[in-house]
Amino acid sequence: MSAQLSSVRSGAAEMPGEPLLSIRGLRVGFRKAGSQFEAVRGIDLDVAKGEVLGIVGESGSGKSVGMLAALGLTSKNAVVTGSVRFKGDELVGKPAREMRKIRGARIAMIFQDPLSSLNPVMTVGAQIAEAVRLHQRVTRKQAMARAVDLLNLVSIPQPERRASQYPHEFSGGMRQRAVIAMAVANDPDLLIADEPTTALDVTVQAQILAVLRSLQERLGLGLVLITHDLGVVAGHADRVAVVYSGRVVEQATVSELFADPRHPYTRGLIASIPNLEESRERLFSIDGAPPALGSLPGGCAFHPRCIHAEARCREQDPPLLDLGGRFSACHFATTLPPFHGASLAAASLETGSLTP
Amino acid sequence: MSRYILRRLIAMPFLVLGIVTIAFLITTVTKGDPLTAIVAEQQMNNPEVVAAAKARWGLDRSLPERYMIYLGNLMSGDLGTSFITKRNVGTDILYRLPATLELVFAAMIFGTTLGIVLGVLAAYFRNSLIDHGARLFALFGSSLPVFWSGLGLLFIFSVMLNWLPGPGRLDARLPLPPGITGFLTIDSLLAGNLTVFKDALWHLLLPAFVLGWTVSGTISRLVRANMLDVMSREFVLTARAKGASEFRVVIVHALRNTMVPTLTVIGYSFAYLITGAVLTETIFSWPGMGSYAVEAARALDFPAIIGVTIVGGLAFLVTNLVTDILYVVANPRVRLS
Numbered sequence: 039m040s041a042q043l044s045s046v047r048s049g050a051a052e053m054p055g056e057p058l059l060s061i062r063g064l065r066v067g068f069r070k071a072g073s074q075f076e077a078v079r080g081i082d083l084d085v086a087k088g089e090v091l092g093i094v095g096e097s098g099s100g101k102s103v104g105m106l107a108a109l110g111l112t113s114k115n116a117v118v119t120g121s122v123r124f125k126g127d128e129l130v131g132k133p134a135r136e137m138r139k140i141r142g143a144r145i146a147m148i149f150q151d152p153l154s155s156l157n158p159v160m161t162v163g164a165q166i167a168e169a170v171r172l173h174q175r176v177t178r179k180q181a182m183a184r185a186v187d188l189l190n191l192v193s194i195p196q197p198e199r200r201a202s203q204y205p206h207e208f209s210g211g212m213r214q215r216a217v218i219a220m221a222v223a224n225d226p227d228l229l230i231a232d233e234p235t236t237a238l239d240v241t242v243q244a245q246i247l248a249v250l251r252s253l254q255e256r257l258g259l260g261l262v263l264i265t266h267d268l269g270v271v272a273g274h275a276d277r278v279a280v281v282y283s284g285r286v287v288e289q290a291t292v293s294e295l296f297a298d299p300r301h302p303y304t305r306g307l308i309a310s311i312p313n314l315e316e317s318r319e320r321l322f323s324i325d326g327a328p329p330a331l332g333s334l335p336g337g338c339a340f341h342p343r344c345i346h347a348e349a350r351c352r353e354q355d356p357p358l359l360d361l362g363g364r365f366s367a368c369h370f371a372t373t374l375p376p377f378h379g380a381s382l383a384a385a386s387l388e389t390g391s392l393t394p
Numbered sequence: 395m396s397r398y399i400l401r402r403l404i405a406m407p408f409l410v411l412g413i414v415t416i417a418f419l420i421t422t423v424t425k426g427d428p429l430t431a432i433v434a435e436q437q438m439n440n441p442e443v444v445a446a447a448k449a450r451w452g453l454d455r456s457l458p459e460r461y462m463i464y465l466g467n468l469m470s471g472d473l474g475t476s477f478i479t480k481r482n483v484g485t486d487i488l489y490r491l492p493a494t495l496e497l498v499f500a501a502m503i504f505g506t507t508l509g510i511v512l513g514v515l516a517a518y519f520r521n522s523l524i525d526h527g528a529r530l531f532a533l534f535g536s537s538l539p540v541f542w543s544g545l546g547l548l549f550i551f552s553v554m555l556n557w558l559p560g561p562g563r564l565d566a567r568l569p570l571p572p573g574i575t576g577f578l579t580i581d582s583l584l585a586g587n588l589t590v591f592k593d594a595l596w597h598l599l600l601p602a603f604v605l606g607w608t609v610s611g612t613i614s615r616l617v618r619a620n621m622l623d624v625m626s627r628e629f630v631l632t633a634r635a636k637g638a639s640e641f642r643v644v645i646v647h648a649l650r651n652t653m654v655p656t657l658t659v660i661g662y663s664f665a666y667l668i669t670g671a672v673l674t675e676t677i678f679s680w681p682g683m684g685s686y687a688v689e690a691a692r693a694l695d696f697p698a699i700i701g702v703t704i705v706g707g708l709a710f711l712v713t714n715l716v717t718d719i720l721y722v723v724a725n726p727r728v729r730l731s
Contacts, residue, residue: 111634134640142637149635154628159650159725169636204726220636 056126057084058228058260059108059145064120064130066100066107066284075332078104079284080120082358082365085228090254090261092275092292094268094307096328100284101264102232109147109230110137125227143173146221150233152213156205162189162216163201169223188219192249211242215249222253228260229253235270247274268311272296280304283329283339290364299377300366302344308377338369346370402715413707414468417700418461426694428453431477451477464700473704474697478689483701486686491705492576493563494675494682497605498667499577500598504606506613506660510649513617517625518644528614536611540673544604548677551600558600561679565593601678605671609663616659620652627651653724661717669706 066078078100085091095101106112108122108129122129124145129137141147149155157165166185170176176184182201189197192215205213214234221229231250235243251274254261263275271278271292278295280288280303288301299305306324326343329335335342341351350369358367368374429438429447437443448454452463467474473483516528534543551558559565563578568590571581578594624630625648633647672684683702690698 109635111631138637138639140637141635147635149628149631151628155632157629157633157647157651158727160647161726168638172637206727217632220632 058087058089058125059083059085059262060121060123061104061108062121062123064104064107064122065118066103066112067117067119068113069115069117073332077284077331078107081281081284081286083279083286083289085260085262087227087260088254088258089277090251090263090275092271092278093262093264093281094266094271094278095281096266098328098331099281100331101281104281104284105147105230105232105262105264109141109145110134111141111147139173142169142221142226143224144226145228145230146224146226147230147232148214148217148221148234151237152210152217153237155217156208156213158205161202161204162208163203166201166216166220166223169220173224184223185219188223189216191222191253192216192219194219210238211245214238214242214246218246218249218253222257222259225257226259228262230262230264232264233266234263236265236267243270250274268307280307283334284331285339285367286358286365287340287367288365289358290366294364300361300364300371300374301368302346302374303340305374305377306343338367346374399715399719402718406711406715409711410704410708413704414465414700415461417703417707418464420703421696421699422457424694428477428694428696431693431695473701476690476698477695478693478698483697486698487683487701487705488576490681490683490686492573493680494668494671494684496577496579496598497601497671497675497680497682498664500602501605501609501667501671502660502664504603505609505663508606509610509613510617510656512610513614514621514644514649516614516618517621520622525618528618532611532614534611535607535609540604540608541677543607544601544674544677547600547604559593559597561677563594563597563680564590565597568593601674601680604678605667605674609660609667612659612663613656617649617652617656620655621648624648624651650724654721657717657720657724661713661720665706665710665713668709669702 061081061083064078064081065076067074067076081100081104083091083093093101093105103112107116107118110118110129110132112118118130120130124140129140132140156162160168163182163185166188167178167181170181170184171178174181186197186201189200194200194212194215200208200212200216205216208216218234229250234250235246238246247270250261250263253259263270265271275292277289277291279286280295280301282303288295288299288304290300295304296308299308303324306322309322310324312321324343325345329339329342335352337350337352337354338344338347338356341347344351346368348369354369356367356369356371358365359371361371428451429444432447432451433443445454452460455463464474471484473487475481476483476486479486512528512531516525519525548560552560564570569587571578571585571587571590574581574584579591579598582588582590582594621644625644630643630648633643638647669683669687671680671682672688674680675682675684676688683705686698687702689695690702
């Protein structure tokens with residue numbers, strides 16, 4: 039275990055030159071029974087070594103599909119275009135055999151539901167050992183010993199006994215720990231966690247995030263945290279990318295994003311976080327629903343739900359503008375009024391866009 | 395687990411008793427008169443002959459009496475004497491059963507291999523030419539009657555192309571190997587006679603394929619449906635994310651998760667074919683249980699009918715037990731309950 043302590047967690051300013059993962063113009067389309075739609079419509083993202091990037095968006099926004107596509111894990115009917123460079127190496131269009139050497143070795147990914155992400159008919163130890171043996175020339179015995187070490191690393195008590203048990207003998211939190219142990223089995227450079235805590239109890243969520251964070255710091259790995267929970271992002275990420283309808287609409291460091299969001303969608307998301315200090319009678323919610331992927335509105339995809347929308351928004355889809363180290367895809371990114379979470383809620387009271 | 399098996403083993407004799415009783419009772423409620431099988435037609439009007447025949451076969455006794463006598467004989471391993479062959483039913487069955495077992499084992503090897511391979515391919519290449527081809531193969535297998543497909547294949551491969559031998563278990567000119575297991579293929583190998591082994595194998599090929607084809611249809615459809623379900627689960631994605639090859643993902647991770655329903659069908663098909671391969675056995679002149687059962691039923695040969703029923707029932711009991719044990723191997727979640 040390389041115990042290099044990384045202190046890169048201080049924001050974009052200290053980012054090294056070459057990013058670990060660099061995504062440019064990534065598009066993912068699906069063909070289904072004649073019809074065709076795009077789930078990801080051009081995503082640009084960078085993840086630096088040892089950095090935690092949060093990707094936030096509603097379900098169906100394309101945040102998971104984008105990362106799956108980057109690893110070549112989308113279904114056969116998906117069409118992936120654009121560029122995904124990992125340590126300067128282009129992944130889009132790479133032969134399956136080559137991708138398998140990267141997946142699980144250099145880039146690992148874990149998924150939402152720990153109940154179903156382990157094979158029910160294999161012991162947990164065997165599944166972790168399999169991950170080791172797929173990428174390292176070791177004997178069965180050595181791989182099993184490594185599996186026990188890894189279970190220990192994610193703080194599973196009695197790892198020897200646990201390794202010989204089946205997933206159904208594990209609790210939800212334990213399973214997610216085992217899944218994380220499996221993901222870091224080959225000391226990857228990058229770990230993509232797709233909603234790693236969504237299916238878990240609140241108390242367990244915090245434990246799992248703590249495990250992820252301590253591993254990330256100890257192993258110095260880049261971490262992409264896909265979530266719909268801004269609270270998780272606020273507590274654990276260095277930078278945030280907000281995804282809406284298959285595009286990144288805003289990207290900034292966590293402190294910048296929460297202090298001064300430069301996209302109306304981000305503002306809506308922040309305003310709808312329940313807040314115990316300000317006792318609002320009702321919770322804010324963004325009016326309307328995200329558009330269906332097959333039928334996006336013209337212009338900016340967010341304009342039908344946007345309180346700042348003007349004629350221009352209906353016609354022109356705004357590009358992701360560089361606002362000096364941070365990005366926003368809004369025509370009015372620089373001219374939006376100052377943000378106060380509470381005032382947005384208050385403003386919407388007048389327009390009646392509240393849901394009880 | 396061993397306690398579970400022990401419980402099942404203890405229950406076995408009672409289940410066998412149930413099978414015997416029902417088989418015995420069913421024969422008595424049939425309208426047919428077994429005397430027609432015993433006494434020649436012109437002697438039926440001769441009361442002395444009829445009375446003598448009844449006394450000889452115990453048909454003059456009451457039903458409970460006959461039942462008790464039968465059970466008593468069964469305890470000592472005596473299945474009674476056949477009305478027709480005048481031989482012990484047990485002896486007849488011991489001669490017939492290995493022939494059927496050899497055929498059914500071979501058929502199940504064909505059926506499960508074809509069924510699983512086609513099912514997996516059909517699921518993996520869903521909606522492709524392979525999928526449609528597998529569907530067609532399964533449809534023909536389960537819907538073509540054996541007397542049609544069997545005769546058709548026999549005509550093509552034996553008569554027209556002369557690649558395979560005709561009906562029967564062995565060329566009549568060849569000597570029978572010493573009966574050890576009753577399986578001609580195994581016995582000939584044990585005797586070291588490769589000529590007989592080859593001939594027995596060639597004779598076995600076509601009937602086993604015809605029988606296996608019907609089974610493979612069911613298995614391939616079932617495996618396909620289960621594979622589609624399993625392949626969409628997250629652990630398959632996890633396996634791919636680990637860097638496992640597609641072959642490994644499909645065989646090691648997905649297929650094993652479909653084994654429980656597949657084992658059920660394999661076990662059921664096996665037990666069913668022990669007495670249900672009648673048509674195949676008839677077409678291929680296979681001296682097995684199915685043809686014996688039909689002959690017995692046609693002649694109202696009650697001892698033979700009951701004997702066949704007991705063997706069929708036992709086949710189900712044993713295969714169910716074996717299937718249940720295999721469940722545990724296939725799915726660790728069964729172990730707890």
